[in-house]
Every structure is written in structure tokens, then in C-alpha cells.
Amino acid sequence: MIVLQLVVNGVLLGGTYILLAQGLNLVFGVMGIVNLAHGAIITLAGLFTYWFATQTHQSPLLLIPAVFIAMLAIGAVLQRLLLEPLAKLGGKGELLNLMVTFGLSYVIVETALNFFGSQYVSLPDLQTTWPVGGLAFNEALVAAGAFGALISGCLHIWLHYTASGQALLATSQNPTGAVTCGIDVRRMRGIAFALGTALAATAGVLLILILPLSAPTADTLTILSFVIVALGGLGDYRGAVMAALLLGLVQSAVGYYLGGDVEVVVPYLLLITFMVVRPQGLGQATR
Amino acid sequence: MNLDARQLGQWIERRLSAAPASAAVPGRRPVTVVILVALIACAGAVPLLTSAYVMQLATDILTFAALAYSWNIISGCAGYLSFGQVSFFGIGAYATSVLVLRSGLPWYLAAPIASAFSGVVAALLGTVMLRLRGIMFALGMLGLARILVVVASDWDYIGAAGGLTLPAQLTPVAVYVAMWVTVIAAFALNYFVLQSGWGLSVTGVRDDEVAASAIGVPTARIKTVAFIMSALAPAAVGGLVAWNRSFLDPPSAFDPTLDLQVIVFALFGGIGTLWGPALGTVILVLVGEQFWAYLPDLQLALYGVLVIAVVLAFPGGIVGIANRFGWLRRRPVLAPAAFPVVSRPPHPAPPGNEIIIEVRDLTVRFGGLVALNGVSLAVRRGEMVSIIGANGAGKTTLFNAITGFVKPSAGGVFYQGKSVSDIPSYERARQGIARTFQIPRLMDSITVWENTLLAARYGKRADAAVDQAAWALHTVKLDGLWLEPTTKLSPGQQRRLEMARALALDPTVILLDEVMAGMTRNEQDEIRAVLRHFREFGVAAVAGVEHVISAIADISDRMIVLDRGGKIAEGVPEAVLRDPLVIESYLGKVS
Amino acid sequence: MLGGTLRVRGGAIIAPLIAAAVLFAASAAYAQKPIVVGASISETGPLAVDAAYHLKGIQVGVADANAHGGWLGRKLELKYYDDQSNPGTGVRLYTRLITEDKVDLLVGPYSSGISQAVAPLLNKYERATPMPGASLPAIFQAPNKWTFQLLPPATGYAEGMLPMTKAMGAHTVAILQAQLSFTLACGQARLAQAKALGMPVVYSTTYAMPPPDFSSIALAIKNANPDAVVVCSYYPDAVGLAQALHRIGYAPRFLAETIGPAEAQFGSAIGPIANRIISNTSWWPSLKTHGNAAFIARYKAMFHEEPDYHAAGTYAAMQVLGAAVKATKSLDQTKLRDWLATHEVETVQGTFKSDPNGLSLKFGQYMFQIQGDKRVLIWPTALAQAKPQVPYTGK
Known part of the structure; x- marks a missing residue:
């Protein structure tokens, strides 16, 4: 029974991780850059949700559509102003891209600190725990996992069965080829970053129900998301789902059998091991 | 140096005449250096004469400068962006503390020993971590720092999470002076990496690791050494900071924000430059004090804005801006005042017709794709062999297998009768297998001269390397452009530079991958002229992969035709080019 | 160039109170130079929320002392800087307070982390300092003997x-x-x-x-x-x-x-x-400790909110410091240290008593x-x- 509950916990944790990582994954897949402000966006959305919920006493879930749409717009603007100028540099821009998103994360985190303070906050919504056959399922975790699955499913359908999605997928697989096929790669980058930002923010809205967040949490979330993206094979969204579940399960088992201090380094150990042993990641795609 | 007065006089004259004739020849005159040293010495003395607060601030600046310089070696010069150099800060802090506490060593011995220990750790870590690239390495290092926090927190011998309390035994002046020594040492390492012949290899690794190993740079070793160099000063700084604070615990030893600050400083000053880390640190710490004094709540946010603004507006940092005005330019390494008179005596290859390069039953598969299928061929001394074939025929794969960039799935590669299958590509280059690339792979951040010199360096004294590089550039007629950056060359000139690099290796055999592509008629003729005379350069054989058949048909002794991974024809050009199989492969079936 | 750029804050809140105190107890004593109490406060950064209480407790202590005629007939003045929750900055600021500003008395910073970084410095400059933000016992062990714990130890x-x-x-x-x-x-x-x-x-x-x-x-x-x-x-x-x-x-x-x-x-x-x-x-509003009711009343009057245990800790630090200054009738650091190491003081947080290295012995949880x-x-x-x-x- 313990083992079963560990698996349940691991899968639920993995579901949350999917939610966290998919936005970063999309940005990396299409633009080839690691958005170091990813965790800051998640955290900012989470803190904003806390503020909204405590001010208006409304359900935080109401915010999801609004935040999603607003962040699409903000993401598009950020991409145009900060990242597009670097896109023409190609591979040499990698370092500069990292620096810009790093600067952006500083700006977001410090602004959030000034607005929301440095306290850890969390919301007590969706905290019902359902006992099912001796196993416990928590509402917030199930919701986050379901949402992560939903996002991944939508991404799958969009990328494979719609014209705009296929164009995006083509861009991520071969930017030069995409140009020759008449795809507006610049627009694709804009779409990818806007969508990545919106997904990150949506994750933040749900995350505040699961973890206590404060502005300085941002870095931890960026790293965790990156580890999943890297394990999944950098930009491979199906690989990211597998990586998130693997990480959830391993952390769950390690936490139980070896304790909380080892559990924290599991993502890094997995990352370094995998990078050395299987650099192409868990997914099937060869990029 | 045992120089008599005359030689000394000549030396000084040479140095003085190295003053820029054009903007492209930057020279730092000794006078400038003296002024600079004097200025720095004065600045260094100020805190000693004023208050303890100024001293503390100055010590902080030095601390960051030492860390920024160290980070600059691995991330700026070698191109391996690290988010975890604080690991070495922490390792040094702990090693120093343990040495002082448990062995009773005085700190001025403990800190250098800790520094050396950190270098050893870096050597071991480097073998694993440096296999990662780009963002993987960056975040792998960050993960390493996090892992070390947990390890240190659990290790009772070093105080575990409770930390170590250290007896206060350092005066602020001692810390300040020791910090200066560390900064100067870190600066000297940067100077060595950026301004020495050896340092060119580091730049080569950053600009193009593949091209670097093709011209004989042992990339794995070079980056490990750079990694070790970047681990030395942080350890000493860590030891000093720990002893200055009299306390050490895991979160303060492996504090990731320390790294982030250091990166911002180096970026602001100019990554990979000699003065960037110092300028960035001094300016930003002082500016930071102002932000902090007037807008304390926004200080860090303003830092972020500053970083974004610098990256978008001045990606080269302060040094990049200064360069536009002709200040703080990097001096090309080992570049004489004027293009050297070419004095290399011709040394024709010895006669004979033994086999130089041979491949036997070479098969290369990528996943399910068979790129080469059981190809055998040989190139003999004195021969110029051309390998032709349509796109996807396997020509470049063949060269990659011979030079060691692709591992054959079956079959072997033999050089002068010995199998070279197990030796790395840089070693094959050093033994005399030179190559060019289909798309030129030049080191973009250094001059034409340095690109060539890098290839000429192996196994030679500096003056011999200079002679060899000058000869190679002269041979391909690039003497006039020798101090230009490679980015200013036309495509044809870039290919000629690749030729020059190959010649600079003093090779036995040269493998030319589509050397004529994209060249004007005149340039092709120049290359053809060079190729006609290859035997006089000591080159035993040339093998060329080529599309522009007309340009090579008359200078080739033999032609080999590849089609879809297999050899379909071989012989003298006239015969081969009339072979119906060959015509079919090129033009499709003629019915 | 380096000096003179730091902004000293805190005057704004205390100034009116000092003015009131001057009217209240106008005496020749106030013609004298004030006793300056220095501290670094994490006004920004992750510790800012709790450190705000830390600061308010000191401010109430200063106002309280001035309302009762100051110490040694001199009024009190508080001088503090923002350490941004950063131990390194804290060290620099205490150096500045001691060597540049030459303040008369010091109060420790918030959090064990910054206190730990600052304690060796206070030891080096031999400044008898109450540390209301440091629960960690390791800070109050040899060789440190100039810092005094104003919280129950973490144990x-x-x-x-x-x-x-x-x-x-x-x-x-x-x-x-x-x-x-x-x-x-x-x-x-x-x-x-x-x-x-x-x-x-x-x-x-x-x-x-x-x-x-x-x-x-x-x-x-x-x-x-x-x-x-x-x-x-x-x-x-x-x-x-x-x-x-x-x-x-x-x-x-x-x-x-x-x-x-x-x-x-x-x-x-x-x-x-x-x-x-x-x-x-370590503190509760209902406790009948020394001066607790007066502390709560003054705190509420000044800040229009309830105090918390952080504020009580720094207020207690001011009580202890005041007792030592009054008992030794001096600002001599050695005299203060010797007195603090050997005497008990009743505070809002209970009885202050420390071992020779400054570890708290009597504060309870x-x-x-x-x-x-x-x-x-x-x-x-x-x-x-x-x-x-x-x-x-x-x-």
C-alpha cells in the first residue's frame, strides 16, 4: 500500500512538473533559448493570484483565462522588444539570450518583491483529499496534473493537426527549411514565446494552491523546469512528459526511503547523469 | 634575459614601432602600461589611508574582481558558460578552514594549498562536466553547486549544516593585501590565456571546437586546463572570505547569487576580454552603491534593467564600446611589427610512392542510414587524388572518418601503414593529416594571423611557429590581410585561410573538402597554382573532394568516384570522366 | 567618492517623538550631544518582513527612553542602514557604523545568518552588543564574547x-x-x-x-x-x-x-x-513581564498595529542596553560588557541573563x-x- 501511494504521489507530483515545464519546453523547442525568466513568470502569476484571491475572495481558477490571454500579449511584446533583436545572431546569441532573460528575471523578481513582499504565501483552495481504496488523492494535485495533461494534449493536437501548429513544429525542427517553405519564422518565434509565457503564468495560478511561493522561489522553479526539459530531450514535449513523471516518481521514492535532504538533489543528479549518459534525452525525437 | 644593450635597444625599437599604423594594429606601449600600473597602485593604496569602511568596500570589489576574472577564463575565454563556479569558492573556503582548524596551518599557507586542491577537484570534475555543452554545462554546474550544499550539510567533519566557527586571526589589511595578490594572479592567468600562443588554443575551443581539433588542438585537455585555471582564484577567495567572516556554513559557501553577480559584472565589462571583468566589477559595485543609497528597493531590479540594456545595446560591454574608439584593444598574439619576411626554406617531400593514406572496407552508419558502405581506397606519396560524387555520395563522411570526427562502424583507416582508428582527431592532425572544411570553420574572434599561428604552433618554438605561419599565409597570398578579423574575408579568402591553416600544420597529406566552391576564377587559379606545387612544400599527398570538376580535372593524378556510399569508379581523370556509370550518377540515366 | 552617499533613514518617524520629548522634559541635559545607537536592518530582501518588526522594536525602545529623559541625561538617536538581507553587506555596514559614524552603542541585526557574519566584527572592535536576531547558540561561543543573545537559544x-x-x-x-x-x-x-x-x-x-x-x-x-x-x-x-x-x-x-x-x-x-x-x-502579549503593558501601548500608539515577538526582542535589547548604561553610568564598552556578562535584567521577554560568552540562559519559550x-x-x-x-x- 505504501508503494502504491508512493506511485500515486509520484505521478501527481510529475503532473505538476509537466505543468511547470511545458512552457519552457516550447520556447526552447522553437527558439533554441532557455528562458531564465520562466520561474519568475510562474512566481509572479502565483503571487498575483494570491493577491487577487485574498482581495476579491473569488476562486483563483477564475483567473486562468484572463491570465492566459494577458500573458500571451505580454509575452509577445517581451519577445519583440528583448529577444527578437538577438535572433539574427544565431548560435552566438545563446549567451546573450541567457543574459537578457536572466536580467528579465531579476526585474520581475525584484518588482514582485516590492509589490508582494518576500513572504511565502499559499492559498487553501482545492484542498479536499479524496480517499480511494486506501489511497489518498488531493484535489489541487489532481487538478494540476489534469491541467498539465490537458496542456500537453492540446499541444499535441495543435502541433500535429493544425496548419499553424505544424508550421511551429517545422520551425522547431529545421528553421532554415521552414524559411524556404515560406513560414514566417519571426512570427513563429513570437508565437512560441507568447505561448510559453502564457503557459508559465497559468502554471503559476495553479501552483500557488500546491506550494508556498515567494519571489525568491523563482530560481528554483526555473531550474526544476529546465531539468525536466533537458531530461525530456530539449524541446521534445512528449519527452518532457516522460521526464516529469520519471522525476516525480524518483523523487517520491527517494524522499521516502532516503529522506528529504537527498530528495532535493535528485533533479540535479538525474540531470548530470543523463547528460553524460544519454544526451539526447528520454524522448524519441532526434534533433 | 641575456640581452646586450644593442639587442635591448632593438627590442625597444620594435616595441615602439608596433604602435598602430592602422587601427587594426593595436599596440600597448610600455609607457601606457607604466601609467596603468601606477594608477592601479595609487587606487590600491587609497583604502589603506582612509577609513575601514572604504577598505571593506575595496575588499568587496577585489573579491568580485578575482571571481569575475576566474569566471572569465572558463566562460569568457573558453566559451563554457558556468553558473556554478561558486562550487570552487565553497570548496576553497572549506579546504582552507579545515586546514587551519585541523592541521594548524597558518592561513597564508592554507589558502594557496586550498587553491591547489580546488584545481585538482576541477581536473576531476572537468572530465565529466566538460562533456556537457552550452546550457547543459551552465546548468550542470549550477546543479553541482546545489549538490555540494547538501553534501556539506551532511558532512560532520566539516561542521555539517551547523557550520564552522573560525577564530578571527586576519586583520582587514591582511585580507585586503591578500585579495590584491589573488586578483593580480587571476589577472595574470587571464593575460596568459588572452595574449599567449597557448591561449590561442583556448580561443580556438571557444570559437569552434571541431575546427580546433582539426588543426591539432587537444580540445579536451585545453578546456580542462582552462577549467582548472578558473578554479584556482575562487578557492583562495573563498578561504579569505571565510576567514574574514570567521564563519562558514553551506549556504554561504555555495551561494548561487554570488555567481550571478559575478556574471553580471563580467558581462557588463566585456566577456572574454582582459579588462572587462575589472572594469565591470569596479563600475557596477560603485553604481550599485548609488542605486542602493537612493533607491534601495529597486537596486536589484535596476541591475536587471542594466543587464538587458547592455546586452541589447552593447553586447561587448564596456570594453566593446572602448574598442570602437581604439582603446583597450586586444593585441594579436605573437604578431611582429610588420608581416615577417618569409624565410622558411623549401623542404621537398622525399621521393617514393608508398601508400600514405589508406582506408579499408570503411563503413559508416548513422542510425539506419548507411553513409559509407565498404569503401577502400589508397593515396600514394606524390599523388593528387580527387574524390568526386553527387551530393550525399559520402565524400565528406569519408574525410570525417579519416580525420577522426566520425567513428567508423566497420573497417579501418591507416596512415603511413599504421592504423589510426584509435587516436583522436587532434593527434591525427599533429601527425600530419590536415584538412579543410566544406563550409569554412574559422575562429571568428581572432585575426587571420592568429588562426594560422594556432595551427602552426604544435611542436615548435615560438619563432619557428611565426615563420611557419607567415610562410603559409604568404603561400595562399593572404599576407595583406593578416591582421584582419576573419569575418572581413570574402568566401574565397576564407577558403584560402583554411588552406593556409592546413599548410601551417606542416602536413604530410592534405584533405581538401570542396576547396574551390564559391571561389572566383582568379582565386581558383591561385589555389590550383598552389596545389601544383604541393610536393615542394613537404606535402606528400593531397586528396580533394570536389564539385567543381573542371577546376581539378587537369591537376589530378587520379580520380575516385563515390555514389551513395560506395566506390563506383577509379582511375586517371580522362578515363573516369568518360565512364558511363559516372555520367549516370552525375546526370541521371541518359537514355 | 565612496563615502557620503549613504542615506540615513529613520529620522522621519522618530523626529516628532523626540520633539515631543524635548518639550516634555526640557532640561540642560538635552543640550548635550545625543547618544547614537546604530544598527543595520534588512529593509529589503527576503528578511524584510520580519526585520520591519525588528526595527520597530528598537524605535519604540528609543522613544521610550527619550520619554523618560534619555540615558545619562542624554537623548537617544537611532542611525541605521539597509543591509538588503545580505550578511556581507551587514558586515560592511557595522564596520561603517563603528569606524565612520562612530556611534556610541550598537544593536544586532535580524536573523542568525547576518548576526553570525557580524559577531566576529563586533568582537574585533570590542563593542558590547545585544543581539536580538540571533537564536543560534554557536554565535555565543568562544572566541566571541562581546555579543549578548537577546532570544532564547535555538535549542x-x-x-x-x-x-x-x-x-x-x-x-x-x-x-x-x-x-x-x-x-x-x-x-x-x-x-x-x-x-x-x-x-x-x-x-x-x-x-x-x-x-x-x-x-x-x-x-x-x-x-x-x-x-x-x-x-x-x-x-x-x-x-x-x-x-x-x-x-x-x-x-x-x-x-x-x-x-x-x-x-x-x-x-x-x-x-x-x-x-x-x-x-x-519567546514573547506573548498576555505575559506579565517587566514593562510589557507599557511596551504594547507605546508600540500600538506609534505604529497602529500589534507588536510581535521580533519587536519584543529588540525592545528587550534596548531595555538591557539601557540598564547597563545606567548601572555603569558610562558608555565604556568594556564596562558595559563586564556588566552585561554578570547581571540579570528584567525585560518584556523575561529575565536576561547570559553566560560569559553571551549565550542566553534564562529566556524561555x-x-x-x-x-x-x-x-x-x-x-x-x-x-x-x-x-x-x-x-x-x-x-
Whole structure:
């Protein structure tokens, strides 16, 4: 029974991780850059949700559509102003891209600190725990996992069965080829970053129900998301789902059998091991 | 140096005449250096004469400068962006503390020993971590720092999470002076990496690791050494900071924000430059004090804005801006005042017709794709062999297998009768297998001269390397452009530079991958002229992969035709080019 | 160039109070130079919230002293800078306060981390300084002997929990500790205490900060099924563990977490599952300690809010400093140090008494419990406002 509950916990944790990582994954897949402000966006959305919920006493879930749409717009603007100028540099821009998103994360985190303070906050919504056959399922975790699955499913359908999605997928697989096929790669980058930002923010809205967040949490979330993206094979969204579940399960088992201090380094150990042993990641795609 | 007065006089004259004739020849005159040293010495003395607060601030600046310089070696010069150099800060802090506490060593011995220990750790870590690239390495290092926090927190011998309390035994002046020594040492390492012949290899690794190993740079070793160099000063700084604070615990030893600050400083000053880390640190710490004094709540946010603004507006940092005005330019390494008179005596290859390069039953598969299928061929001394074939025929794969960039799935590669299958590509280059690339792979951040010199360096004294590089550039007629950056060359000139690099290796055999592509008629003729005379350069054989058949048909002794991974024809050009199989492969079936 | 750019704040709030004090007790003494008290405060950065109380406690102390004619007939003035929650900056600021500003007296910074960085400096410059932000015992060990702890030591956190629960029939315990120096000191002390009390420890672990996902640890606790769970925690892990226990549907009979439940937002963060969680505090409004009522009244008058234990700690530091200055009739640091090391002082936080290195010996911890939307003192029994409610239900 313990083992079963560990698996349940691991899968639920993995579901949350999917939610966290998919936005970063999309940005990396299409633009080839690691958005170091990813965790800051998640955290900012989470803190904003806390503020909204405590001010208006409304359900935080109401915010999801609004935040999603607003962040699409903000993401598009950020991409145009900060990242597009670097896109023409190609591979040499990698370092500069990292620096810009790093600067952006500083700006977001410090602004959030000034607005929301440095306290850890969390919301007590969706905290019902359902006992099912001796196993416990928590509402917030199930919701986050379901949402992560939903996002991944939508991404799958969009990328494979719609014209705009296929164009995006083509861009991520071969930017030069995409140009020759008449795809507006610049627009694709804009779409990818806007969508990545919106997904990150949506994750933040749900995350505040699961973890206590404060502005300085941002870095931890960026790293965790990156580890999943890297394990999944950098930009491979199906690989990211597998990586998130693997990480959830391993952390769950390690936490139980070896304790909380080892559990924290599991993502890094997995990352370094995998990078050395299987650099192409868990997914099937060869990029 | 045992120089008599005359030689000394000549030396000084040479140095003085190295003053820029054009903007492209930057020279730092000794006078400038003296002024600079004097200025720095004065600045260094100020805190000693004023208050303890100024001293503390100055010590902080030095601390960051030492860390920024160290980070600059691995991330700026070698191109391996690290988010975890604080690991070495922490390792040094702990090693120093343990040495002082448990062995009773005085700190001025403990800190250098800790520094050396950190270098050893870096050597071991480097073998694993440096296999990662780009963002993987960056975040792998960050993960390493996090892992070390947990390890240190659990290790009772070093105080575990409770930390170590250290007896206060350092005066602020001692810390300040020791910090200066560390900064100067870190600066000297940067100077060595950026301004020495050896340092060119580091730049080569950053600009193009593949091209670097093709011209004989042992990339794995070079980056490990750079990694070790970047681990030395942080350890000493860590030891000093720990002893200055009299306390050490895991979160303060492996504090990731320390790294982030250091990166911002180096970026602001100019990554990979000699003065960037110092300028960035001094300016930003002082500016930071102002932000902090007037807008304390926004200080860090303003830092972020500053970083974004610098990256978008001045990606080269302060040094990049200064360069536009002709200040703080990097001096090309080992570049004489004027293009050297070419004095290399011709040394024709010895006669004979033994086999130089041979491949036997070479098969290369990528996943399910068979790129080469059981190809055998040989190139003999004195021969110029051309390998032709349509796109996807396997020509470049063949060269990659011979030079060691692709591992054959079956079959072997033999050089002068010995199998070279197990030796790395840089070693094959050093033994005399030179190559060019289909798309030129030049080191973009250094001059034409340095690109060539890098290839000429192996196994030679500096003056011999200079002679060899000058000869190679002269041979391909690039003497006039020798101090230009490679980015200013036309495509044809870039290919000629690749030729020059190959010649600079003093090779036995040269493998030319589509050397004529994209060249004007005149340039092709120049290359053809060079190729006609290859035997006089000591080159035993040339093998060329080529599309522009007309340009090579008359200078080739033999032609080999590849089609879809297999050899379909071989012989003298006239015969081969009339072979119906060959015509079919090129033009499709003629019915 | 380097100096003269730092802005001194704090004058704004205190100025009117000082003006009032001057009118109130105009005397020749005020013609003298004021006694300047210096400190660095984490006005920004992760510690800013708690450090704000830290500052307010000092400000109330200064206002209080000035309302009573100052010390040695001189009024008090506070000078402080923002250390941005950064130990390195803290060191620089105390250096500045001592060597540039030449302040007369110092009060320690907030948090064990910054105190730890600053203590050797205070030792080096031989400045007798009360440290109201440092629970970590290691700071108050040789060679440090100029700093005085103004909090109960970390080893005393939740010390009432095990005797109290044992008296109420608890037998087995689980002890968890965040992997930080302060929480580990607490955890080690609780493990030793459980052994001394004969209570078997059925589960024990440490966890790294920032806190991990607690679901596995919660499961392990459920599996061990202890009567009482003691968590030597900070705020985020206190929230995280309570949530994780709830998520697997488990509630031990007693749940105590050291830091977290005292914070105002704890209840709103986790909702009803906060009910009946037990925690500890070094100060409580209902205590009949020396000057407590006056402290609360003045604090409310100045800031229009309730004080918390951080503010009480720094106010106590000012009480101790004032007592030493008045008793020795001097600002001589050696005299102050010798006096502080050998005398007891009654404060709002209880009795100050330290060992020769400055470690607090008499400050105690009180246990309180969240009961509905209130927090009530439940231990020691003599001071209890209500009986503990058992069991913890986790819903």
C-alpha cells in the first residue's frame, strides 16, 4: 500500500512538473533559448493570484483565462522588444539570450518583491483529499496534473493537426527549411514565446494552491523546469512528459526511503547523469 | 634575459614601432602600461589611508574582481558558460578552514594549498562536466553547486549544516593585501590565456571546437586546463572570505547569487576580454552603491534593467564600446611589427610512392542510414587524388572518418601503414593529416594571423611557429590581410585561410573538402597554382573532394568516384570522366 | 567618492517623538550631544518582513527612553542602514557604523545568518552588543564574547512540546528538522529530550531548504504513526508539511512546528488545517513581564498595529542596553560588557541573563496553539490562557 501511494504521489507530483515545464519546453523547442525568466513568470502569476484571491475572495481558477490571454500579449511584446533583436545572431546569441532573460528575471523578481513582499504565501483552495481504496488523492494535485495533461494534449493536437501548429513544429525542427517553405519564422518565434509565457503564468495560478511561493522561489522553479526539459530531450514535449513523471516518481521514492535532504538533489543528479549518459534525452525525437 | 644593450635597444625599437599604423594594429606601449600600473597602485593604496569602511568596500570589489576574472577564463575565454563556479569558492573556503582548524596551518599557507586542491577537484570534475555543452554545462554546474550544499550539510567533519566557527586571526589589511595578490594572479592567468600562443588554443575551443581539433588542438585537455585555471582564484577567495567572516556554513559557501553577480559584472565589462571583468566589477559595485543609497528597493531590479540594456545595446560591454574608439584593444598574439619576411626554406617531400593514406572496407552508419558502405581506397606519396560524387555520395563522411570526427562502424583507416582508428582527431592532425572544411570553420574572434599561428604552433618554438605561419599565409597570398578579423574575408579568402591553416600544420597529406566552391576564377587559379606545387612544400599527398570538376580535372593524378556510399569508379581523370556509370550518377540515366 | 552617499533613514518617524520629548522634559541635559545607537536592518530582501518588526522594536525602545529623559541625561538617536538581507553587506555596514559614524552603542541585526557574519566584527572592535536576531547558540561561543543573545537559544525552541504531550498521554514522536544551522540545533535538542523523557522517536529526518515536495516525508510519518510530530521548521516548510500531511489524509494527535504558525498569514495560507497546530514563541502579549503593558501601548500608539515577538526582542535589547548604561553610568564598552556578562535584567521577554560568552540562559519559550481564528498560550500551564485542544484533526 505504501508503494502504491508512493506511485500515486509520484505521478501527481510529475503532473505538476509537466505543468511547470511545458512552457519552457516550447520556447526552447522553437527558439533554441532557455528562458531564465520562466520561474519568475510562474512566481509572479502565483503571487498575483494570491493577491487577487485574498482581495476579491473569488476562486483563483477564475483567473486562468484572463491570465492566459494577458500573458500571451505580454509575452509577445517581451519577445519583440528583448529577444527578437538577438535572433539574427544565431548560435552566438545563446549567451546573450541567457543574459537578457536572466536580467528579465531579476526585474520581475525584484518588482514582485516590492509589490508582494518576500513572504511565502499559499492559498487553501482545492484542498479536499479524496480517499480511494486506501489511497489518498488531493484535489489541487489532481487538478494540476489534469491541467498539465490537458496542456500537453492540446499541444499535441495543435502541433500535429493544425496548419499553424505544424508550421511551429517545422520551425522547431529545421528553421532554415521552414524559411524556404515560406513560414514566417519571426512570427513563429513570437508565437512560441507568447505561448510559453502564457503557459508559465497559468502554471503559476495553479501552483500557488500546491506550494508556498515567494519571489525568491523563482530560481528554483526555473531550474526544476529546465531539468525536466533537458531530461525530456530539449524541446521534445512528449519527452518532457516522460521526464516529469520519471522525476516525480524518483523523487517520491527517494524522499521516502532516503529522506528529504537527498530528495532535493535528485533533479540535479538525474540531470548530470543523463547528460553524460544519454544526451539526447528520454524522448524519441532526434534533433 | 641575456640581452646586450644593442639587442635591448632593438627590442625597444620594435616595441615602439608596433604602435598602430592602422587601427587594426593595436599596440600597448610600455609607457601606457607604466601609467596603468601606477594608477592601479595609487587606487590600491587609497583604502589603506582612509577609513575601514572604504577598505571593506575595496575588499568587496577585489573579491568580485578575482571571481569575475576566474569566471572569465572558463566562460569568457573558453566559451563554457558556468553558473556554478561558486562550487570552487565553497570548496576553497572549506579546504582552507579545515586546514587551519585541523592541521594548524597558518592561513597564508592554507589558502594557496586550498587553491591547489580546488584545481585538482576541477581536473576531476572537468572530465565529466566538460562533456556537457552550452546550457547543459551552465546548468550542470549550477546543479553541482546545489549538490555540494547538501553534501556539506551532511558532512560532520566539516561542521555539517551547523557550520564552522573560525577564530578571527586576519586583520582587514591582511585580507585586503591578500585579495590584491589573488586578483593580480587571476589577472595574470587571464593575460596568459588572452595574449599567449597557448591561449590561442583556448580561443580556438571557444570559437569552434571541431575546427580546433582539426588543426591539432587537444580540445579536451585545453578546456580542462582552462577549467582548472578558473578554479584556482575562487578557492583562495573563498578561504579569505571565510576567514574574514570567521564563519562558514553551506549556504554561504555555495551561494548561487554570488555567481550571478559575478556574471553580471563580467558581462557588463566585456566577456572574454582582459579588462572587462575589472572594469565591470569596479563600475557596477560603485553604481550599485548609488542605486542602493537612493533607491534601495529597486537596486536589484535596476541591475536587471542594466543587464538587458547592455546586452541589447552593447553586447561587448564596456570594453566593446572602448574598442570602437581604439582603446583597450586586444593585441594579436605573437604578431611582429610588420608581416615577417618569409624565410622558411623549401623542404621537398622525399621521393617514393608508398601508400600514405589508406582506408579499408570503411563503413559508416548513422542510425539506419548507411553513409559509407565498404569503401577502400589508397593515396600514394606524390599523388593528387580527387574524390568526386553527387551530393550525399559520402565524400565528406569519408574525410570525417579519416580525420577522426566520425567513428567508423566497420573497417579501418591507416596512415603511413599504421592504423589510426584509435587516436583522436587532434593527434591525427599533429601527425600530419590536415584538412579543410566544406563550409569554412574559422575562429571568428581572432585575426587571420592568429588562426594560422594556432595551427602552426604544435611542436615548435615560438619563432619557428611565426615563420611557419607567415610562410603559409604568404603561400595562399593572404599576407595583406593578416591582421584582419576573419569575418572581413570574402568566401574565397576564407577558403584560402583554411588552406593556409592546413599548410601551417606542416602536413604530410592534405584533405581538401570542396576547396574551390564559391571561389572566383582568379582565386581558383591561385589555389590550383598552389596545389601544383604541393610536393615542394613537404606535402606528400593531397586528396580533394570536389564539385567543381573542371577546376581539378587537369591537376589530378587520379580520380575516385563515390555514389551513395560506395566506390563506383577509379582511375586517371580522362578515363573516369568518360565512364558511363559516372555520367549516370552525375546526370541521371541518359537514355 | 565612496563615502557620503549613504542615506540615513529613520529620522522621519522618530523626529516628532523626540520633539515631543524635548518639550516634555526640557532640561540642560538635552543640550548635550545625543547618544547614537546604530544598527543595520534588512529593509529589503527576503528578511524584510520580519526585520520591519525588528526595527520597530528598537524605535519604540528609543522613544521610550527619550520619554523618560534619555540615558545619562542624554537623548537617544537611532542611525541605521539597509543591509538588503545580505550578511556581507551587514558586515560592511557595522564596520561603517563603528569606524565612520562612530556611534556610541550598537544593536544586532535580524536573523542568525547576518548576526553570525557580524559577531566576529563586533568582537574585533570590542563593542558590547545585544543581539536580538540571533537564536543560534554557536554565535555565543568562544572566541566571541562581546555579543549578548537577546532570544532564547535555538535549542529551546519547542522545548515544552514533549513534556506537555507526554503529560497528555503521548508516547511515540517523530522529529523533523530543516537543514539549517538554527533548525538543526533545535532538532538535536529535541531528539536528546525525547530520549531523556523516554519517548521513542519512531521517525526522524532532515530536509534541505528550499523545502522539497513533502509528500514522501508525510507518507513516512503516516507509516510510523507517531503520537506527536515536532517540526523544527521555518515558514515555507511549516506550510508545506502541514499541507502534505493533509494531502495523504493523515493527522497525528499533536503537531508542533517551530516557526510559521506565529506568522499572521499562516492561517490564511493553509486554511482550516492550521487549526490546533502548536508552536512556540519567546514573547506573548498576555505575559506579565517587566514593562510589557507599557511596551504594547507605546508600540500600538506609534505604529497602529500589534507588536510581535521580533519587536519584543529588540525592545528587550534596548531595555538591557539601557540598564547597563545606567548601572555603569558610562558608555565604556568594556564596562558595559563586564556588566552585561554578570547581571540579570528584567525585560518584556523575561529575565536576561547570559553566560560569559553571551549565550542566553534564562529566556524561555512558551507554547501556543491555533484554536479557531485565535492563538492562545497553552504552556507553561501556570501562564496558560486555555487548555490545549486535542487531537489535531488536519481539517
